[in-house]
Amino acid sequence: MLLMQQGPAETTSYMIAGYAVIFGVMLIYLVSLYIRRRNLQQDMQVLEDLDQKDN
């Protein structure tokens, strides 16, 4: 299909979609790391408070 055309194919929208996926998925993973860390830190805080109450 592309071999018969004159000049480069108009494929800009596919490039934008590709990079939206790349940056979007990386961002989602970063946010998931941040949320999981925040939740674990909150759990840790609760456990440390319980420790102090026991002692």
Next chain:
Amino acid sequence: MESKPRFLSILDLVSLTLLLVASGLVFFYAPMEAVMGQVQRVFYFHVAAGWVGMLGFLVAAVAGIFYLRTNDHKWDVVGLSSVEIGMVFAFINIVTGSIWARPIWNTWWTWDPRLTTATVMELIYAAYLMLRSGIEDPDRRARFGAVYAILGFVSVPMTFFSARLFRTIHPVVIGTGDPSAQGTFNMTPKMLQTFLFGLLTFSFIYADLLWHRVRLGKLNDKIEQKKLEAIS
């Protein structure tokens, strides 16, 4: 609470800077491919994501070997972290490949050897996470995880060599592939520089994410330990 290591903050900054520079090279430095047009620019991060996926699974297999030799739980955390990151990037690789395929192969998906093996590889590691979540005992979970990561690694060379050994329409970047592959192009020096810089950038991002994920895993283990102590 454990504070963030200084070197990790530096690695964050270096990774972010490299990503910005790599993106600049992709959009402003590398020339537009003469036949495929702008979509070819997906190639730079598509391959780099595939590289990080395979690197993640390789590190997980190595961590599995170390765990079985030492019984040290830190290797289990490294293995799990590496699989998780590998899956994220292998997913990016598969989806961007599909987007690139649409205008070039005139289809979103075809059961070509490379696409099939890449998907099987991703599913094998999804099963790794499912297997782990089904085992309560931490030692047993780590041992099964280690063995699975080592065996599952077979899917990585299968994926890498599939485009070189079988009849396929998927182009090959390093080495020679099937002459009937569609989407092949000659890399100019600027394209090659951008491609190599992309690989370097994604390697740094992998190291950075792995460090963060391992810290998360260690914190999780610490909490589990504290909970067990509180119960007993």
